[in-house]
Amino acid sequence: MDKSLEKQLGRWLKAQQYACGPFLKLSVLLGVLNGLALVGQAWVLATVLQGLIIDELERQAFIPHMLAFATLVLLRAVIAWLRERVSFEAGRRLREQMRAAVLNKLERLGPAFVNGKPVGSWASIVLEQIEDLQDFYGRYLPQMSLAAFIPLIILVCVFPINWAGGLILLGTAPLIPLFMVLVGMGAADANRKHFSALQQLSGHFMDRLKALPTLKLFYRAEAEQRAIGKASEDFRERTMAVLRMAFLSSAVLEFFAAVSIAILAVYFGFSYLGHLDFGHYGMGISLFTGMFVLILAPEFYQPLRDMGTHYHAKAQAVGAAESLMALLELPEPLKRGEQPLPGESIELQARDLKVLSIDGVPLLGPLSFSLAAGEKLALVGPSGAGKTSLLNALLGFLPYEGSLKLNGIELAELDPAAWRSRIAWLGQNPQLFHGTIADNLRLGQPELTEAQLWDYLQQAKVADYVRALPDGLAHQLDEYSGGLSVGQAQRLALARALGRQAQLFVLDEPSASLDSQSEQLVLSALWQAMAGKSCLMVTHRLDQLDRMDRVLVLDQGKLVQQGTFAELKAQPGLLAQMLDELPLAVSLDDTPKASPPPIAAAAEAEAGSDSKPASESKSESESGEER
Structure with a gap:
């Protein structure tokens, strides 16, 4: 030394x-x-x-x-x-x-x-x-x-x-x-x-x-x-x-x-x-x-x-x-303000937004777009386009240049704790901690009552599974969601997100690891919970975009298209190209098929698709990517 x-x-x-x-x-x-x-x-x-x-x-x-x-x-x-x-x-x-x-x-x-x-x-x-x-x-x-x-x-x-x-x-x-x-x-x-x-x-x-x-x-x-x-x-x-x-x-x-x-x-x-x-x-x-x-x-x-x-x-x-x-002594690139976020709903405006890494390296941008109160906005693009980086900047995890305003206030001027309390987050790999189901559901809202927990579990279409457990809400979860299928873990994470009573849902491919039946259950619960709320969702499932109000198409860190799904699929561009490649790019489970009735879908999901442990599914997913 x-x-x-x-x-x-x-x-x-x-x-x-x-x-x-x-x-x-x-x-x-x-x-x-x-x-x-x-x-x-x-x-x-x-x-x-x-x-x-x-x-x-x-x-x-x-x-x-x-x-x-x-x-x-x-x-x-x-x-x-x-x-x-x-x-x-x-x-x-x-x-x-x-x-x-x-x-x-x-x-x-x-x-x-x-x-x-x-x-x-x-x-x-x-x-x-x-x-x-x-x-x-x-x-x-x-x-x-x-x-x-x-x-x-x-x-x-x-x-x-x-x-x-x-x-x-x-x-x-x-x-x-x-x-x-x-x-x-x-x-x-x-x-x-x-x-x-x-x-x-x-x-x-x-x-x-x-x-x-x-x-x-x-x-x-x-x-x-x-x-x-x-x-x-x-x-x-x-x-x-x-x-x-x-x-x-x-x-x-x-x-x-x-x-x-x-x-x-x-x-x-x-x-x-x-x-x-x-x-x-x-x-x-x-x-x-x-x-x-x-x-x-x-x-x-x-x-x-x-x-x-x-x-x-x-x-x-x-x-x-x-x-x-x-x-x-490491300098903190993330600016922190103290202002609360006003208003009951959330709208977002980005002008010449550049998202940077922790080291100050530009990751994407400049971008200019908006999200109105109650609007559902989808982010699509090939892997590495910068979709997750944009979400990280919105959550306050990455620094940025330009302007990113929420309800007219710059994100860097907002109190991060107060701002994040208005957000519900659901990613593609749910993080459930070692502890009881109740502990995991109360992670963001410790004051939730048992009745409220059951209500959110019911909304997430997982209440029947929890009731069937010997200990119910007191059931101990293993580390890394061991003992749960991917669908069960994702619906428990969804119930936790619903407990936030958020005005903005930030979703990062919430159905990426699910089979078609579990995907239907999760998305059905999400659409019900997001009624009248703002939503920003990253997805590779192009067949889901018709339910979104607008679509932003990113490629190599640039915003190349934006508009409604109907408008963009009729125009020549990256989205139309991705739609043309859809039958070759997705798996059999991802192709559109007739949806069974909700009750039948729930029964099939609980009986069949939920039988695979989350940890096993995660390993197979990693294996497939490496292949």
Whole structure:
């Protein structure tokens, strides 16, 4: 890692300590009190030994000293316990605030940015990397202050009684931090590589786990198993490199601390033998002096050794901070206003609209179109024409240039939360979370009653299926809608969208993954729910366009046609060309056929078409695309 970057990350980490509140300073204060109690213990113990061995006083004379010693031991234990609690609280507050900052940042950047990395990589940043900041704030930062205060307190106590012992302590003290820096010089870079390997492994494993059915279909399971094994081995090697550096630094610190204490012991030993006669201010070296200094000597180096022990926590935090700082300091391309959206209905006007990527690259445009209140507008075009990008800009997930007004107010000036509360969204792959059916239906409207939930389920033509479940609304859904067919999952997602009571329906190919019978049920419920509401729907199903008021045709990011379906199909252009290719471009299920009565269609869908699990259908869809 570049040294300038490492220093920048260190400064950034220290700048975040405000989140710890007063607990960092309180931890240092408790450490100083613990050091003062330690000096008192050494003084009491040295006094007792001097009196018993040299002065030959009665043991009863030292009862107050022993009571004081026991009190100091108990006091140090209480202080140590309090300091552990305070240090943990400092780290906990930091982690809590850092996680909130990261999640808020991701929410502001939007799903278009989040989708740029695998889910496992984001999980690694939010969980493991933030967790690894605990010891930096809970232990390393307080220990940095104590490494200066405690030795200084001991030197102040030692120099007045023996300047030679004080000089030995003062002269050997810099050796420990010096060699700590030399040994741990590459620790930050090793930790950065460790976190990079962890992110790659997490993302790789999560993606392969989700795509396991597809890998099985294409006989790639064993190959991906070997790839995961290779990534795991790389992570193991980087982990061992970090541990090797941590153990090496600890061994070096212990060695120099032991050598320094040995030098001090040799000085007092030769002084008692009469071979050395200096350092005592002309009063001689008593047993009290030697014992007092030697008892304090290990404690003089202990804060420095502890800082060395926690030095790997700093390296670990610096390695984790690279991803966190890059994310939190990333400029936000999405503008956010605070104005509410007025009016009961929604109309939309776009003038010279250019939709940009998160990095500022133009995706489509310029476009000029409008959506009147209560109007149904379809977006069609070949894959890659920019239809989904336009929806993402409308939802506030992508930046734009030009003008995009809703009820006369620029989208960038609207409060995103208030604006999105007026929208109902339904995509081609419904996202149902692990939890009960009721939890999923209340995702956007937590205050919905059970009666309202049943009403929306009835409108979505899925109430009979939910009633047939043993637990009804309390039925637990597996991850990724496991246990449901695509049609059932899509109708549950539709019921959730209906609960929004929205004025604008934004639909991204809501029937793309459905068979004809499930498609009929979903679209029938949608048309009923959208009566009098505005709608913007992306679709590849050209046979559905006659129910839309107007059609926008996109091609390579440009608006090439717009008008009613009847007008456009009679004109030469892209839409007419797509209609001519319809029998060859769609599957058998997509060709127009006579619609059965609604009751018969519902019965057939529940009995036959809903038998295929959503996860299986999704895998087969991915398989077909790859073929």
